[in-house]
Structure formats: C-alpha cells, structure tokens
Amino acid sequence: MKAMQRYFELELRELQQQLLRLGGLAENMLRKAVESVIHRDEELAQSVIENDDQADAFENEIEERCIQLIARHQPAASDLRLLTTTMRINRDLERVADKGVDIAQRSLELMQYPPVKPYIELPRVATIVQQMVKDALDAFVNRNAILAKEVRERDDEVDAIYAQTLQELLTIMTDQPALLRPGISLLLLFRHLERIGDLAANIGEGVYYLVEGDVIRHSDP
Amino acid sequence: MKPPKTDSSDFILSVQNLNAWYHTTQVLQEISFDIQRHKVTALIGPSGCGKSTLIRCFNRMNDFIATFKLAGQILLEGQDLYDPAIDPVEVRLRVGMVFQKQNPFPKSIYENVAYGPRISGIRRRHQLDAIVEESLKRAALWDEVKDKLKANAYTLSGGQQQRLCIARTLAVEPEVLLLDEPCSALDPIATAKIEELILKLKDDYTVVIVTHNMQQAARVSDFTAFFYLGELVEFWATDKIFTVPKDPQTEAYITGKFG
Numbered sequence A: 001m002k003a004m005q006r007y008f009e010l011e012l013r014e015l016q017q018q019l020l021r022l023g024g025l026a027e028n029m030l031r032k033a034v035e036s037v038i039h040r041d042e043e044l045a046q047s048v049i050e051n052d053d054q055a056d057a058f059e060n061e062i063e064e065r066c067i068q069l070i071a072r073h074q075p076a077a078s079d080l081r082l083l084t085t086t087m088r089i090n091r092d093l094e095r096v097a098d099k100g101v102d103i104a105q106r107s108l109e110l111m112q113y114p115p116v117k118p119y120i121e122l123p124r125v126a127t128i129v130q131q132m133v134k135d136a137l138d139a140f141v142n143r144n145a146i147l148a149k150e151v152r153e154r155d156d157e158v159d160a161i162y163a164q165t166l167q168e169l170l171t172i173m174t175d176q177p178a179l180l181r182p183g184i185s186l187l188l189l190f191r192h193l194e195r196i197g198d199l200a201a202n203i204g205e206g207v208y209y210l211v212e213g214d215v216i217r218h219s220d221p
Numbered sequence B: 001m002k003p004p005k006t007d008s009s010d011f012i013l014s015v016q017n018l019n020a021w022y023h024t025t026q027v028l029q030e031i032s033f034d035i036q037r038h039k040v041t042a043l044i045g046p047s048g049c050g051k052s053t054l055i056r057c058f059n060r061m062n063d064f065i066a067t068f069k070l071a072g073q074i075l076l077e078g079q080d081l082y083d084p085a086i087d088p089v090e091v092r093l094r095v096g097m098v099f100q101k102q103n104p105f106p107k108s109i110y111e112n113v114a115y116g117p118r119i120s121g122i123r124r125r126h127q128l129d130a131i132v133e134e135s136l137k138r139a140a141l142w143d144e145v146k147d148k149l150k151a152n153a154y155t156l157s158g159g160q161q162q163r164l165c166i167a168r169t170l171a172v173e174p175e176v177l178l179l180d181e182p183c184s185a186l187d188p189i190a191t192a193k194i195e196e197l198i199l200k201l202k203d204d205y206t207v208v209i210v211t212h213n214m215q216q217a218a219r220v221s222d223f224t225a226f227f228y229l230g231e232l233v234e235f236w237a238t239d240k241i242f243t244v245p246k247d248p249q250t251e252a253y254i255t256g257k258f259g
C-alpha cells in the first residue's frame, strides 16, 4: 500500500512535468508566432507550424497517461482533482499551441501585403495573453489560487482591446477596400489572441478548482 | 414503497454524543450525526476505529458483550433505542444486520428466510411462502434459487449466501438495514450484485454500510462518515468527501496516504 502510494506520487509528479513541457512548447510557439508577425519573419512562422505535431503528440501522451492513472489507481480527493485538472489544462494548452499555429498562418498571409496599420495594440494584447498563459502555469505549479483567479480577471482587458481593435479595423476596411484581405487576416489574428486569453482564463479556473476544491463563481468580480 | 411518514423529519436515526467503552477502554468518543431516511450511509475508517462497534449500537448487538458500556443517545424515529422501556428484540426486528462473514443457518434456503417471520408468529404456509418469495426477490436471489428452495443454504455460493442473509433480514421487514463489510469475502461479480442490490434497497429501506473499499463507499453511498481513533472526523455527502474532503485526515485516508 505504502510502496504503491509512492509509485503513484512519482507518476503524478512525472505527469506534471509532462504538462509543463507542453506548456513551455505552447508558450514558445505563441511567442515565436507573434514575433514572426511583427518582424515579418517567414522562417519563424514556418517553425511554429512545424511544432504543431509535437504539441499534438504531447497532448495525446498526457491524456493517455491521465486515463491510465485514473483506471489503475482510482484516485480520490486532491489526487482526483489533480488528474481531472491536468486533463483540462492539457486540452487548453494544446489549443493555445493550435492558436499559435493559426497566428503563424495569419503572419504568412500578412507578409504578402503592406502593413494595414502600425502594430500598437498587437504587441500589447500579445504581451497580456502571453503573461496570462505564463501566470496560469505558474499558478498551477505553485498551487496559487489567488494568481489563478487573477489571471481570469485579466481576460476582461483583452476582450476590451479586442472589441476596440475590431471597430478600428472595420472602419479601415470600409474606407480602403484594397486592405480587405490583410485587414481580415489581422482581424482574425486579434481573434486568435483573444481566444488565447480565454484559454488562459480557463486554465486559471482549473487551477482554482484544483487548489480550492470549488469552482470560481461567475458572479465574482 | 412504504407510505411517507407523517413525521416530516428526513432523519431516521440520530446519534447524539455517543461514547462507548469495552471495560475501561473508550472506543467511541462524542459521536453525533444523523442518518437520512432512504439513503445509503457509509462508515469508513482504518481498522479498529470503531465502525463495527458503532453499527452494532444501532441494533443493540453490543448488549451481548458483558464489558460493553455506552453513554449518549441513539434515536430511532425520535425514540431512544436504549430506553429501559424498549425491548431489544423489537429493535433488532426494526434494524436488521448482515455481517461480513455470510452466516446462513444450516437449514434449507426456504427455512433460512422463513425463520424470522415464524419466530414472530406467522404460521400459515401460504403466508410464509409469500414472504419467502418476496424477500428473495428483494434480495435479487429469487431467480437463482426458486427451483431449489429445499436445498441446504450451504450449497449456495458465497455471494448467494450473502444475498440469502440479506433476504433473511428483509423477511422481518426492518426499517434500517445494517451491513458490516458485506462484500469483503466476495469476488467482484458477487460484489457488484450486492452493490446493485443496495442501490435498489434504498427505495424501501435505510442502509448503513461499513466498508474498507473506498470505491465501494463512493459507488453506493449518499453520505459518508469517516472515523479515526473512535472519533467522527468528517461526515458529508459522498460526492463531496471523495472530491473535496475538508479534513486533512479524511484526505489522507481516502487517497491512501494514511499513517
């Protein structure tokens, strides 16, 4: 029983390491994708797209491992919450990686055209959502419920910038129909970033449940 | 289904400041909690924490142990089980018990089930037949034994014997069914049958089960009480106890990190 328990704990620790590897990869893909947009770096954008298979493979491995651990150890309480939260974060991180790929694709499209507008909001939103992903993972590692909840709250700022940029881009595209194609790519790019904010917020909610054993009430500020 | 009680209370049993001793050794300390009607309540905790002692208090089985002493109260439908005016035999009819080791009488299947009703004065053959059939059906054993009611109970498998013991207990129409580790000697298939039976029985009875199998407690019970060293550490909805226990001792026990 005791030896079994230690073995299970080792497995849980390894699983968390695996999840953090996926997290690192997703963060890296996101960073490179955004940089490729700003520096019009085709090679960098391509490298993000190439990372996609790796992210998928990590996700599948983690999912498989969680299912095996649940089946073999029938965990309860915090062990159970750790496994279900890991499955949830796993899926969210893989989607962050997917969004990185989407951004890289928009980046390649945007390179075909002259810039639609100076990138002012882009680095701002990118920085916020990157920090959200990073903090959500830090909250997971340190079992920090306060940080987890705080990450979720930052999502509002992202939504606000997204709404404002959307307006601005629509105005530009209406005035200059020639910018329609790059305008749409840029608009989608902001949409991808906004989605990453949602995913980071989701991870925050998962971590909050893991630590507090309670769901964040949506009525809370 | 029994008609709803006029008593609006959801609780059938109420344990109030219960303390228990063997000789001078105290084995239960200030236990207080209520057991809900038509629900399954699981008692869990490490060996020796007092689960069997407590469950035996519910039908006064400890009366047979000379060194046993008790303080505090257990109310069945608001009535003190240990009130001197109460007949312990009647208590045991209202609160039936099934043990870890299946213990049918060395008699026929039929006689095992008919025994209780006979004792309580039912003599008519057709009446006994009806009770035997009904009880065996409720214990999900009828289909397996209906053609060999005269066979000795010992010819049944362990799992069947355990269901026979449940049928025997149900034959006297108890209100509460106590099960002390009813599956610990059974294989997974027989165990699954008993668990399924427990879930069905709660429509008509209130079930209290002692189990060392955490998954079993999680599967069959609505409420779980965790005991440690004679104390009730945590009593809560099973859904909660197995996902977000409040007490670190409960957490350690159900995740297997105890000791």
Ligand SMILES: Nc1ncnc2c1ncn2[C@@H]1O[C@H](COP(=O)(O)OP(=O)(O)OP(=O)(O)O)[C@@H](O)[C@H]1O
Binding pocket: B022, B027, B045, B046, B047, B048, B049, B050, B051, B052, B053, B054, B065, B067
């Ligand atoms: N008849 C008895 N005489 C003296 N002490 C007893 C008697 N029965 C039980 N005890 C003691 O009382 C304590 C509680 O025992 P009990 O059988 O209630 O525990 P339990 O939780 O059911 O354990 P297990 O899980 O092993 O069945 C133990 O320390 C035990 O040794």
Ligand SMILES: [Mg+2]
Binding pocket: B051, B052, B053, B180, B210
């Ligand atoms: Mg016992």
